[in-house]
Amino acid sequence: xxxxxxxxxxxxxxxxxxxxxxTADIDTDAPLFMEGLGLDSIDALELIVLLERNYGIKLEDxxxxxxxxxxxxxxxxxxxxxxxx
Amino acid sequence: xxxxxxxxxxxxxxxxxxxxxxxxxxxxxxxxxxAAWLSDQYRQLNMAYPKFFKxxxxxxxxxxxxxVLVGDETPVNPQQTGILVFNRTSSIVSDCAHQELISDSxxxxxxxxxxxxxxxxxxxxxIAIRYRLSGENLCVISDVARPEEIFMHAELMxxxxxxxxxxxWVDVIDQQARAWMLRVKKHDGETNNSQLSTQLIKDIDNIPxxxxxxxx
Numbered sequence: 202x203x204x205x206x207x208x209x210x211x212x213x214x215x216x217x218x219x220x221x222x223x224t225a226d227i228d229t230d231a232p233l234f235m236e237g238l239g240l241d242s243i244d245a246l247e248l249i250v251l252l253e254r255n256y257g258i259k260l261e262d263x264x265x266x267x268x269x270x271x272x273x274x275x276x277x278x279x280x281x282x283x284x285x286x
Numbered sequence: 287x288x289x290x291x292x293x294x295x296x297x298x299x300x301x302x303x304x305x306x307x308x309x310x311x312x313x314x315x316x317x318x319x320x321a322a323w324l325s326d327q328y329r330q331l332n333m334a335y336p337k338f339f340k341x342x343x344x345x346x347x348x349x350x351x352x353x354v355l356v357g358d359e360t361p362v363n364p365q366q367t368g369i370l371v372f373n374r375t376s377s378i379v380s381d382c383a384h385q386e387l388i389s390d391s392x393x394x395x396x397x398x399x400x401x402x403x404x405x406x407x408x409x410x411x412x413i414a415i416r417y418r419l420s421g422e423n424l425c426v427i428s429d430v431a432r433p434e435e436i437f438m439h440a441e442l443m444x445x446x447x448x449x450x451x452x453x454x455w456v457d458v459i460d461q462q463a464r465a466w467m468l469r470v471k472k473h474d475g476e477t478n479n480s481q482l483s484t485q486l487i488k489d490i491d492n493i494p495x496x497x498x499x500x501x502x
Contacts, residue, residue, distance in 0.1 A: 220325065239336075243340075243399055246398035247397065250395055250396075
């Protein structure tokens with residue numbers, strides 16, 4: 202899980218153009234939206250694309266997005282659960 | 287029309303650095319790409335605006351130009367401050383990036399963050415957000431900067447209640463950038479309108495159309 206979290210942080214930085222951040226700057230459990238990284242609605246769409254492009258995972262239930270994209274850890278847990286399914 | 291306008295400040299991108307009212311405010315440094323040059327100029331201006339990095343190169347260039355132009359002297363009446371930007375190559379850089387993504391033979395997925403920049407008037411929105419401006423705004427795509435045309439639009443905006451205008455030209459294509467920006471205000475004095483108009487047109491006409499092109 203730690204390796205996936207680290208990989209995911211790097212992908213988020215690249216995908217969302219968080220040029221001045223490093224993986225060490227991202228708190229694994231901090232909220233991605235509003236607080237924490239302060240991401241916006243376009244970023245949310247980018248994260249959905251990231252899941253599909255990098256992990257082949259389609260977020261079929263839009264309502265699940267709030268929980269899946271709460272933090273880097275919840276994203277990693279979701280990816281892992283889908284890969285194991 | 288009898289609107290009185292005058293230029294209070296002018297910014298130009300010249301020889302790889304920004305000049306305000308003829309004085310260099312950043313310095314030229316060799317960079318490997320236009321993107322790297324834009325980031326370098328951002329850091330030289332100490333902007334502390336993370337949203338900058340999410341923008342495409344056209345919006346970054348426009349934002350840098352206005353940052354140099356306005357600095358800490360934000361418009362007093364944001365609701366009466368208009369934005370008027372001219373551009374020749376539209377949003378070609380983001381258009382091409384989007385086309386490349388959706389043409390990918392393996393994974394043709396669009397990027398929302400790229401797609402939102404596939405219109406040149408997005409740079410007006412970025413400027414408005416940065417400085418909380420809510421006045422009129424207009425983006426005009428034109429082959430060349432015709433002073434009479436620029437002044438006509440500026441005059442119309444002023445006549446519609448704008449007391450101040452951020453007015454300029456911003457273009458990015460391939461690794462080339464071109465930009466100038468003016469801060470124009472309604473004149474309070476008794477100066478002859480036609481003289482002011484003539485001076486504004488003359489000033490725009492004299493702005494060098496230098497293109498920043500990175501050396502390989």
